[in-house]
Structure formats: C-alpha cells, structure tokens
C-alpha cells in the first residue's frame with residue numbers, strides 16, 4: 001500500500017527539525033553587576049507555550065509576576081526582552097531612547113506598508129524623520145488639529161442625529177463609533193470620506209488580527225516554507241492588493257479633480273504629499289508607494305486607537321453607574337441646558353477628562369505599545385541586551401501594577417485628581433501614547449476625536465443595556481490584534497436626554 005504524506009506535513013517536520021537544531025538557552029552575562037541570575041534561561045520552545053491560547057499582554061504579565069520586570073524570551077527565532085516596570089521602561093524610552101528608537105521587522109509592515117515606507121514601522125533614520133515631520137506639520141500638530149474642529153463636530157453630530165431619529169432601540173455602538181472616527185480620519189487626511197470605506201474597515205479588521213507580531217511568520221522569519229503553510233503571507237498579499245486599489249483610487253480621484261479644475265484649493269495631507277512628489281528638494285524623493293504607505297498609516301493608526309478608547313470608556317461607564325452619573329452630571333451642569341455641546345465646552349470639564357485618562361490606563365488600545373529594537377549592545381537594569389533584540393514594553397502590566405496603582409483593576413477616574421500624569425510620556429507609570437522619539441505623533445488628533453465624540457454620546461443620551469440585560473452580563477472579553485478591543489461588539493440603547501430640564 002502506498003502512503004501519501006502531505007507536503008504541508010513534510011514542511012512541518014522540517015520546521016521542527018530546524019527548531020531543535022537551534023534549540024539553545026540564551027545568556028546575557030554581565031560581569032559588572034552583582035545581580036542574581038535571571039530565571040529567563042528557559043528552552044526555546046518553552047516560551048511559545050506560555051503565549052499560546054492567551055492574550056499576549058496577559059500571558060507576558062503573568063510571566064512578569066513569576067520572573068520579574070525584565071524577561072528574556074526566545075520567541076521562535078526572535079530574541080525578545082519584555083519590560084514590565086516604569087523604571088526599566090524609562091531606561092529604554094528615555095535614558096537609551098536613541099538606541100531603542102528603531103522597530104523590529106514585521107511581515108505585515110513589509111507587505112502592507114510598501115516595504116516599511118510608512119512611519120510606524122519605518123526603521124529609525126532620516127526617512128522616518130522626514131515623513132513624520134511632514135505628517136505632524138500637515139495633519140497632526142495642535143494647530144492643524146484645531147483647524148479640523150468643524151469636521152469632528154459635523155461627523156459626531158451626524159451620529160447623534162441618527163440615534164435621535166431611530167429612538168431608543170439597541171444599536172451596535174462599536175460599529176457606529178468606528179465608522180464615525182474613520183470618516184473623520186479620512187476627511188482630515190484626504191478632504192472627504194472614502195467611497196470604499198466599508199471595504200477599508202473590513203480589511204483593517206483583518207490586518208489588525210494579523211499584526212500582533214506573534215504570528216508564526218514573525219516568530220520564524222527565515223522559515224519561509226512555514227509561512228506558506230501558515231498562509232499568512234498569502235493572506236497579507238491579498239489584503240495588500242485590495243488596499244492598494246483603494247489607495248490608487250483615492251489618488252486618481254484627486255488627480256482627476258485637479259485636472260478638471262473643479263477645485264484648486266485642496267489643503268489636506270494628500271495634496272501636500274502629491275505636491276511634494278514633484279518637489280526635488282526633498283532628501284528622500286516621494287513616489288506613489290511612499291504616499292500610499294503614509295496615508296494608510298494615518299487611516300489605520302488613527303481609526304482603531306480612538307474608536308477603541310471610546311468603546312472601552314462606554315463599557316466601563318455602563319459597568320460603573322455611579323461614575324456614569326457623575327460624569328453626565330458634570331457635563332449637564334457645565335452645559336446648563338445648551339442644545340449642543342461644542343469643543344469649547346470641553347475645556348470646562350474636569351471629571352470627564354479624568355474618565356478618559358482612567359480608560360487609557362486600564363484599556364490602552366496598544367497594550368504593548370509598538371515594539372522597539374535595540375540598535376547596539378546596551379545595559380538595561382544591569383543586564384546586557386545584545387544588538388537586534390526586540391523589546392516589548394508591557395504597558396498593560398505597568399498600568400495595573402499594585403506597586404503604583406491602588407485597587408488597580410477598578411475603574412476609578414478620581415485617582416488622577418491630584419496627579420501630574422499627562423499624555424506626553426514624562427511619567428513612565430502612565431504611557432498610553434508611548435514615550436521618547438517614537439511617541440505617538442497622533443496624540444492631539446486622537447484625543448480631540450475621542451473627546452468630542454464621547455462628550456456628545458454622554459451629554460445627549462442616557463444609556464441602557466438592551467433586552468433587560470444586567471451589568472453582570474456586560475462581556476469585557478478582550479481580543480488582541482494590533483489593538484486591544486472588546487471581543488464582542490458593544491450593543492446599547494440610547495435614550496435621548498431632554499436638555500431643557
């Protein structure tokens with residue numbers, strides 16, 4: 001009898017053989033420090049099982065409880081260090097910021113960001129500096145963000161009107177928020193919404209689930225046959241092809257409008273990038289791939305982070321009715337019966353801002369921030385970190401470490417009452433936007449999008465759980481991809497608040 005062995009099984013055996021030949025323990029000897037040996041010298045395969053079946057932020061947090069705030073993991077082929085304390089995060093992102101200012105390679109960024117031509121995954125250097133500067137100047141600076149106020153107000157008002165019209169029936173708040181933020185981000189970047197928005201959002205969902213950095217292709221970058229079996233490359237190429245078409249269409253629509261002379265006063269990021277494409281004064285001349293990579297970075301980085309923040313805030317407020325009452329009472333007291341809340345009103349709100357701060361402590365959209373890579377050998381916390389080591393900062397763990405936060409798992413905005421924590425990455429207990437050279441450049445835009453949208457949801461409506469559900473029924477299960485979001489969409493019932501009371 002002839003036995004057929006599937007090709008994929010042969011590749012799998014080959015991969016296993018390869019792994020065992022590379023099986024080794026790693027040591028970071030450091031003669032100058034009298035430190036205990038780290039319990040991090042576990043065999044290679046041992047680490048992967050720690051991550052299997054668990055959310056990486058939680059799994060790495062549990063490992064930190066056992067092994068301490070600096071852990072060396074050999075994740076597949078990737079030499080990785082996980083940091084879980086503010087002091088060590090400061091050593092990485094402040095003391096040695098330049099050394100850790102680059103990003104490790106990620107298959108999703110190679111394929112989707114036109115070979116690292118974006119900002120978020122671009123290697124540290126002059127190209128990254130140039131592109132980041134353009135985006136900050138033209139889209140993300142405080143002044144630019146302020147100039148987009150009317151767009152935010154229009155889009156968030158559309159949502160309020162839609163809900164007022166529909167009346168008190170269950171709505172998929174997660175989906176509604178994500179669509180609204182996406183329209184805002186598109187409009188500020190390219191002057192209008194996108195015809196392909198629904199496809200774009202669907203593709204972004206897929207990208208998010210493939211961008212965690214823990215995919216087999218990212219853990220075993222040299223084992224290309226394994227990538228074939230896992231299918232990640234093929235899936236990413238398919239997504240890239242569809243995304244590329246959408247981005248091409250955005251650019252060609254603009255060029256047609258320009259050519260037909262319909263409008264000439266475009267003043268958005270897309271227009272600036274297209275103008276710069278014809279400018280030979282740039283150190284790194286731009287082609288269409290550079291433009292598409294940067295635009296898709298803005299769309300992707302700008303949408304999910306903000307919408308997830310609003311979603312988690314609503315979730316926590318539903319779970320904590322006293323906090324919901326308190327924040328709504330503040331809004332309604334400050335507004336004193338006004339028909340609409342505007343951005344200028346938000347400046348008067350204190351507790352509301354603490355609520356957002358608390359959400360970004362407990363539910364950071366990027367719980368592991370974005371990974372860094374060590375560019376040269378470096379001493380962190382008394383241990384030698386060799387060049388090319390991937391560094392993960394587990395902000396999720398830092399943000400709920402009882403050493404720094406009382407009753408850390410509870411949602412208590414009051415904890416920020418007298419605190420000096422800001423969003424600028426100056427206190428390493430609180431770094432929802434990261435810190436140092438690679439700190440989030442979209443901080444102003446992200447916060448502005450969150451604030452007006454959330455303020456309107458809270459001012460104009462009282463919220464109920466659908467179908468007589470109880471607080472205990474709220475499902476806070478997390479799902480981990482590029483962002484940490486609720487696994488299941490949040491459905492709530494909005495009941496219009498009569499603001500003439």
Ligand code: HEM
Pocket residue numbers: 119120121132185297298299301302303305306309364365366369370371431432433434435436437438439440441442443445446447450
């Ligand atoms: C609540 C909203 C947001 C949060 C919590 C957030 C969080 C973060 C974090 C933690 C990082 C990694 C920082 C580091 O490595 O130290 C990051 C990077 C980045 N974010 Fe945001 N972000 C938000 C909104 C936005 C928006 C609206 C945009 C743009 C439209 C944006 C664009 C970026 C980019 C381009 C990077 C990469 C920066 C670099 O590598 O130089 N983000 N963000």
